[in-house]
Amino acid sequence: HSKSASARxxxxxxxxxxxxxxxxxxxxxxxxxxxxxxxLGVQQKSIVVTSNYEARKLGVxxxxxxxxxxxxCPQLILVNGEDLTPYREMSYKVTELLGEFCPLVERLGFDExxxxxxxxxxxxxxxxxxxxxxxxxVSGHVYNNQGEFKPLNxxxxxxxxxxxxxxxxEEFREAIHAxxxxxxxxxxxxxxxxxxxxxxTFKPNQQTVLLPESCQDLIRSLQHIQxxxxxxxxxxxxxxxxxxxxxxxxxxxxxxxxxKELGVSIAQRIQKLSYGEDDSPVxxxxxxQSFSDEDSFKKCSSEVEVKEKIEELLPSLLDRIYKDGRQPxxxxxxxxxxxxxxxxxxxxxxxxxxxxxxxxxxxxESSNVISPLVDILMKLFRKMIDVHLPxxxxxxxxxxxNLKDLPSSKKGSIGxxxxxxxxxxxxxxxxxxxxxxxxxxxxxxxxxxxxRTGTTxxxxxxxxxxxxxxxxxxxxxxxxxxxxxxxxxxxxxxxxDIQNExxxxxx
Numbered sequence: 001h002s003k004s005a006s007a008r009x010x011x012x013x014x015x016x017x018x019x020x021x022x023x024x025x026x027x028x029x030x031x032x033x034x035x036x037x038x039x040l041g042v043q044q045k046s047i048v049v050t051s052n053y054e055a056r057k058l059g060v061x062x063x064x065x066x067x068x069x070x071x072x073c074p075q076l077i078l079v080n081g082e083d084l085t086p087y088r089e090m091s092y093k094v095t096e097l098l099g100e101f102c103p104l105v106e107r108l109g110f111d112e113x114x115x116x117x118x119x120x121x122x123x124x125x126x127x128x129x130x131x132x133x134x135x136x137x138v139s140g141h142v143y144n145n146q147g148e149f150k151p152l153n154x155x156x157x158x159x160x161x162x163x164x165x166x167x168x169x170e171e172f173r174e175a176i177h178a179x180x181x182x183x184x185x186x187x188x189x190x191x192x193x194x195x196x197x198x199x200x201t202f203k204p205n206q207q208t209v210l211l212p213e214s215c216q217d218l219i220r221s222l223q224h225i226q227x228x229x230x231x232x233x234x235x236x237x238x239x240x241x242x243x244x245x246x247x248x249x250x251x252x253x254x255x256x257x258x259x260k261e262l263g264v265s266i267a268q269r270i271q272k273l274s275y276g277e278d279d280s281p282v283x284x285x286x287x288x289q290s291f292s293d294e295d296s297f298k299k300c301s302s303e304v305e306v307k308e309k310i311e312e313l314l315p316s317l318l319d320r321i322y323k324d325g326r327q328p329x330x331x332x333x334x335x336x337x338x339x340x341x342x343x344x345x346x347x348x349x350x351x352x353x354x355x356x357x358x359x360x361x362x363x364x365e366s367s368n369v370i371s372p373l374v375d376i377l378m379k380l381f382r383k384m385i386d387v388h389l390p391x392x393x394x395x396x397x398x399x400x401x402n403l404k405d406l407p408s409s410k411k412g413s414i415g416x417x418x419x420x421x422x423x424x425x426x427x428x429x430x431x432x433x434x435x436x437x438x439x440x441x442x443x444x445x446x447x448x449x450x451x452r453t454g455t456t457x458x459x460x461x462x463x464x465x466x467x468x469x470x471x472x473x474x475x476x477x478x479x480x481x482x483x484x485x486x487x488x489x490x491x492x493x494x495x496x497d498i499q500n501e502x503x504x505x506x507x
Contacts, residue, residue, distance in 0.1 A: 140207035193278035294397035328400035336395035
């Protein structure tokens with residue numbers, strides 16, 4: 001009974017996938033209308049990441065080298081697209097606009113959005129049924145791979161729902177064009193997977209609706225298994241070793257063998273995807289869950305270069321965090337080492353919690369945050385790379401996550417961590433507890449993510465800090481301060497500038 005009920009609710013679903021045309025290029029043409037109707041490419045490093053349709057007609061392709069693009073199209077105008085700010089801002093405007101129609105909007109990158117319009121469609125269907133009028137027309141194309149037009153059956157409410165969905169998709173696209181000046185494609189289907197697959201059938205600035213009868217035609221049209229959204233590069237490579245190259249191969253592959261090779265949950269999920277089945281919900285994105293920025297290059301092979309590149313990435317990231325208004329509690333560094341075989345996919349990451357005293361400075365004293373953040377990121381870097389050996393990096397990415405609203409009380413301030421809340425001194429258990437508190441949320445992940453061996457290095461870190469404090473000539477503890485007010489062990493663990501700050505406050 002529950003299966004048939006879920007099947008009925010799945011048949012009721014209507015999902016729109018909105019995909020903006022050559023997004024970066026469109027944003028640049030809006031910023032500078034003189035670029036319209038001229039072949040335009042958006043350049044990042046030595047690559048043309050996207051181009052407008054005028055350039056595409058003349059042979060410029062996505063991710064083409066600037067050199068090749070210029071040879072194909074000497075009159076190509078190039079704009080620098082390395083600052084993502086204008087694209088990011090326009091992207092959020094599109095998502096916000098779609099949110100005015102319907103609350104269920106999920107972002108996918110800068111230029112794509114899923115919209116679950118099931119409830120709006122249901123209301124319009126009820127209005128049609130009450131009026132006794134079933135004269136509805138499809139907006140845009142109806143997908144059929146063979147080109148044999150399958151007529152709409154207006155007695156079939158699934159068909160009628162999808163037709164109403166096509167009308168709503170057109171309303172979305174018209175609003176985006178009228179208010180933001182952007183064109184885009186749309187796909188209308190019964191789930192996210194199919195709506196994404198069908199949206200690119202007719203380009204640019206067109207839309208397509210997929211009827212259930214044509215689902216298998218669409219799946220069969222995919223030339224490679226990696227064209228199925230939700231099946232990534234590594235999974236596709238593993239499937240290839242099993243002789244699975246297309247969605248049809250995956251449909252026919254024995255489930256038991258697939259489960260043994262990939263595990264039950266992955267095997268079942270991707271086999272369902274190969275049939276066009278996808279019950280994943282459209283999850284409203286809300287504010288971003290993280291802020292990241294990256295730089296790619298041909299070669300970076302020294303600590304000095306790594307540090308410089310991290311310093312270049314941080315100011316714009318901190319500015320975005322300041323505008324957002326929340327405080328990040330975790331920082332992650334991702335690197336990509338050069339590999340002749342896996343050019344795009346050989347990435348490695350380490351992350352750790354941001355020390356509480358630094359969290360307090362976000363949004364207030366960004367310039368004071370950069371230096372200690374660089375130190376933290378360089379420590380993460382050394383966890384991944386032995387700097388005594390030659391290395392060859394092609395990418396660096398810095399990401400701030402675990403974003404939280406500013407605390408309403410002063411509970412999160414440094415003073416909170418300095419109060420003595422533990423057994424008498426001399427207890428190693430007390431020291432460990434206080435250290436854990438002072439690291440804040442995610443302290444467990446420090447050891448898990450930063451240390452390859454997974455062993456705890458808290459004691460070693462403590463010793464390093466103590467020796468560096470003594471070298472700098474900082475007293476172990478300012479005896480004129482009341483020991484009841486400040487935990488001595490924690491005080492010794494604090495950075496010098498924070499110690500001085502506390503001393504000046506107390507005196």
